[in-house]
Amino acid sequence: MNDVVISGTGLFTPPNVVTNAELVEAYNAYADKFNSENAKAIESGELEAISHSSVEFIEKASGIKQRYAMYKEGILDIDRMLPVVPRRSVDELSISAEMAVAAAKEALTQAQKDPHEIDLVICGSSTTQRHWPAVAVEIQQSLGCTGYSYDMSIACSTATFAISNAMDALLSGSANSVLVVNPEYVTPQVNFRDRDSHFIFGDVATAVVLERQKTAAEVPLFRILDRKLKTVFSNNIRTDFSYLTRAEENLTLERFFEPDQWFVQHGRKVFKELLPLVCNLVTSQLEENKVEISAIRRMWLHQANINMNQFAAQKLLGRPAEDGEAPIILDDYANTASAGAIIAFHKFREDFSPGDRGIICSFGAGYSIGSLLVEKL
């Protein structure tokens, strides 16, 4: 019988805020410098002048008002436009692990679980900072968890897919208590010189504890009634930085900073192609579970773009979402890859009463869509 519950969630918010105004000031100064240094080529038509960005453009296009950064130094430096990430020794906790451990501690406290009771740690991240050894093993050791662990990645849906994997492991008996962590250290992959994407991402880590209801403490629990996962290939959100870049012929340092080595997104295509898939998936999930959309109190949606969220909510509800039906955290956190829907779930569920139902739904790069139908116990 499926009695898998979420018994705790955690959130780590990095110490540094980067506002739109700061980003725009740096971007525009970079644009002015570029245009002035290339004035002749621009005048002769060889090069195109770079347009200014603006706070209004960013807010209208995305709904994002600020983002958090693990390391802020360097991001606003127009000769760098990339955080200065300190090199850590192999004996120090790595950055992703540090972020994940902080979020995990809150989730474990909420679930009233000792770390040694956790026998599976899944580190789901859309950007892996190291493969050997997997970051999940470092997190497992740092917390004192037992059993086994692994890293997984499916871009924007990594958190929901990892929760589904946790559920599989609990239902099949592979694990008794699972910790899913999602450290999203994204800012070092952002092309801060690209007007269309320089504002999109922020850093964060989330954590979720999952177990069978029978082992859970007397804490608020959300049962996962159903999950539905889907992937359909698309190059419209892509990044190609990897160890294979280093093995290209005639390599230069500049090569690592070319556009394809950062996140590249064709936003309009994504909007047009992805949203119908999302709406179809959630609609068929509700049908399969014989749940009316009117019985869904809240949708904790993926947090990439406020226009996408409003569109999806309206399409599913048949009317615009009312206050609290599809809460937004991307104004504060920006797009945090797979963590966004989990941040929303972490922040907005205290008002739920037993029997209230909601949907945690991620969608994005891959394309990937993961929808979890949950009920407050």
Next chain:
Amino acid sequence: MNDVVISGTGLFTPPNVVTNAELVEAYNAYADKFNSENAKAIESGELEAISHSSVEFIEKASGIKQRYAMYKEGILDIDRMLPVVPRRSVDELSISAEMAVAAAKEALTQAQKDPHEIDLVICGSSTTQRHWPAVAVEIQQSLGCTGYSYDMSIACSTATFAISNAMDALLSGSANSVLVVNPEYVTPQVNFRDRDSHFIFGDVATAVVLERQKTAAEVPLFRILDRKLKTVFSNNIRTDFSYLTRAEENLTLERFFEPDQWFVQHGRKVFKELLPLVCNLVTSQLEENKVEISAIRRMWLHQANINMNQFAAQKLLGRPAEDGEAPIILDDYANTASAGAIIAFHKFREDFSPGDRGIICSFGAGYSIGSLLVEKL
């Protein structure tokens, strides 16, 4: 009820062989050049001269006689010592996907499965060539599989852990037929200038089809009776190349070629620390399943080092392994990260009769250990 079976396996072997003799010739020429260019510093004691490698040393230390490489050009060039990896457009199949698809086709043919019957593709690789979109989605699309897919990574145990995840998904009902692929494109991560590790790795891809017995065709099946997974953190096998390297201060092109940006291994420590964990895990798995070691016809062990395999087999059997009890493929393929034990299983199981039992066991970086107890149906 657990009726999960392996109904097919596949192997893709890259087109290029690199022999020990070739590697040693290149390495020694590099060493001579280094020593002659730094003769003064070496004479004054500032630098240490680099020793020659030899075919005998490599074979004695590892049992490896050759390895395969997706791209050979550049590996033996003493001014490069790194394969020349061609850059592919976003519309071409990526290298990892190409390798995985080739192995998958054989596994699907063996299992008599149409690709569209597969509703979960897990791409397990110890070196991910791209995160957005995940490589698994590209493989899924290229083959024409349905459902969902994701990438996962736990270094040397990625294949066994991925098989366990597949089993979880089958037992919980998340999927009906799972394709696990393990493209291991490892040579671009090898430090061919390091005498202790220049010979270790080769490229390969493996694939495994898993399903419930009731859906399987009339083909040879191996039921997975039990799996046991464990991870214990260690820095003794590590690599730190990532997108965070690019964000370090005062970055130079040379930084990407420093020792910590390649695979670094402290082989003796690994031997000493890891093997007791492996033997304890397998022994307790057999005890828990009430299976005598004498009832195990074959162990398809991780293929990193012949001395490790002989030690593990002898420890478990209480005597040296006889012919066919612990087959070796690393002489031909070298260490192929997570794929080694699957290559062995792919090549050496035709002689099994119904009721015969064996163990597929991976061990390595993480540390990670994954042991699957299987029985021929």
